[in-house]
Amino acid sequence: MERGFDQGWARDRLLERFIRYARLDTTSDRHSATFPSSAGQLELGRMLAAELHELGLAGVRPDEEGFLFVGLPANLPAGRKAAPEIALMAHLDTSDSAPGRDVRPIVHERYDGKPIRLQQDVVLDPAEFPQLERYVGRTVITSDGRTLLGADNKAGVAEIMTAAEYLLAHPEIPHGQVSLYFTVDEELGTGMLRFPRSRATARYCYTFDGDEEGVIEAECFEGYKAQLTFTGRSIHTGVGRGKLVNAIEMAARFLALLPGAESPQATDGRYGFYFPLEISGSLERAALEIYVRDFEDEEALRRLEALRRMAQAVEAAHPGGRVEVVTEKQYSNLRRYLEPVPRVLELLERAIRETGIEPVRRSIRGGTDGARLSEKGIPTPNVFTGGHNFHSRQEWAALPAMVRAVETAVNLCRLWAESER
Numbered sequence: 375m376e377r378g379f380d381q382g383w384a385r386d387r388l389l390e391r392f393i394r395y396a397r398l399d400t401t402s403d404r405h406s407a408t409f410p411s412s413a414g415q416l417e418l419g420r421m422l423a424a425e426l427h428e429l430g431l432a433g434v435r436p437d438e439e440g441f442l443f444v445g446l447p448a449n450l451p452a453g454r455k456a457a458p459e460i461a462l463m464a465h466l467d468t469s470d471s472a473p474g475r476d477v478r479p480i481v482h483e484r485y486d487g488k489p490i491r492l493q494q495d496v497v498l499d500p501a502e503f504p505q506l507e508r509y510v511g512r513t514v515i516t517s518d519g520r521t522l523l524g525a526d527n528k529a530g531v532a533e534i535m536t537a538a539e540y541l542l543a544h545p546e547i548p549h550g551q552v553s554l555y556f557t558v559d560e561e562l563g564t565g566m567l568r569f570p571r572s573r574a575t576a577r578y579c580y581t582f583d584g585d586e587e588g589v590i591e592a593e594c595f596e597g598y599k600a601q602l603t604f605t606g607r608s609i610h611t612g613v614g615r616g617k618l619v620n621a622i623e624m625a626a627r628f629l630a631l632l633p634g635a636e637s638p639q640a641t642d643g644r645y646g647f648y649f650p651l652e653i654s655g656s657l658e659r660a661a662l663e664i665y666v667r668d669f670e671d672e673e674a675l676r677r678l679e680a681l682r683r684m685a686q687a688v689e690a691a692h693p694g695g696r697v698e699v700v701t702e703k704q705y706s707n708l709r710r711y712l713e714p715v716p717r718v719l720e721l722l723e724r725a726i727r728e729t730g731i732e733p734v735r736r737s738i739r740g741g742t743d744g745a746r747l748s749e750k751g752i753p754t755p756n757v758f759t760g761g762h763n764f765h766s767r768q769e770w771a772a773l774p775a776m777v778r779a780v781e782t783a784v785n786l787c788r789l790w791a792e793s794e795r
């Protein structure tokens with residue numbers, strides 16, 4: 375604000391962009407055999423490339439897998455020390471947890487603070503979603519209740535595009551090399567596996583994929599997966615006494631040993647959990663998949679060890695049966711990659727503070743593409759976008775918060791250049 379960020383301009387550009395992107399169906403498809411999993415993601419990538427071309431960035435195009443990487447050249451005056459390259463990242467796909475075709479965004483200007491009835495059974499009531507109260511008299515955007523809105527992550531996409539346009543239109547704002555990374559199939563968790571790491575030259579990155587205004591997410595779970603296989607022994611029930619070993623009963627006994635107090639439905643805050651999410655089986659063989667989560671790796675490892683002990687206990691209770699436990703790391707806590715480079719968060723906090731509010735740090739009770747990119751050597755915290763109720767028909771976005779995200783991105787680019795002075 376003190377630098378005269380043009381909020382009115384950003385608001386108009388953002389709104390136009392966001393609505394255009396939201397209308398395009400980019401739902402990722404977990405049953406698809408292609409990559410990216412849906413054609414809409416490629417289409418959105420091409421739309422962005424055409425826009426960037428208009429803005430003067432010629433030759434920008436998505437690769438054949440849908441990743442769109444864009445470089446904004448540094449504009450630092452000669453003689454000034456080079457700034458580290460940073461990247462801003464968002465994903466092009468939307469979740470398949472709610473319908474994403476034929477999205478019709480509704481812009482509620484000067485929101486009156488009352489419940490917003492979108493469909494008979496889809497109501498946004500501030501009593502249920504108190505964040506809405508923050509935007510009384512301001513502009514909020516919803517779907518018409520038949521579909522999700524797609525603010526996850528098109529709010530982030532529109533914000534990054536608008537920040538890029540702003541920087542290009544304001545050469546007086548100094549910045550180092552800035553990259554934009556638009557990714558695909560984030561919602562399926564498969565996008566990062568194909569991320570073209572060799573083309574990513576940024577030292578640090580910021581994903582604009584959070585929700586509540588002002589919030590920074592710099593911590594997520596340590597994620598592990600445990601695959602259990604129960605092997606029984608089948609024999610005719612008529613002669614089963616002392617011989618039959620039932621894998622179904624072994625799996626059931628195992629599940630009964632899991633501590634109910636350490637489940638997702640019994641925990642919040644900084645408590646981790648066991649989360650059994652898939653089971654299948656018959657007499658001879660049963661399979662069980664369990665996610666283990668915690669913010670502290672020692673705690674997660676303790677739970678994995680406990681699973682092995684429970685497996686032994688079940689084997690002991692079913693002589694002749696076997697329980698095999700195979701564990702696998704899924705992702706690491708973002709914190710361990712951000713702690714060695716405190717400036718990444720310090721400058722982000724300063725960038726938000728300069729927009730006129732206090733930043734708030736939160737932990738994600740899940741994983742994030744930022745954690746996966748951090749693992750690949752580019753420390754990446756997550757930044758708010760102003761969207762809410764992701765993956766649902768009640769998804770909504772606050773335009774003032776989206777404007778603030780654009781301003782935050784612009785500030786960040788400048789602050790990194792200034793930090794090297």
Ligand SMILES: [Zn+2]
Pocket residue numbers: 465526527560583
């Ligand atoms: Zn997202």
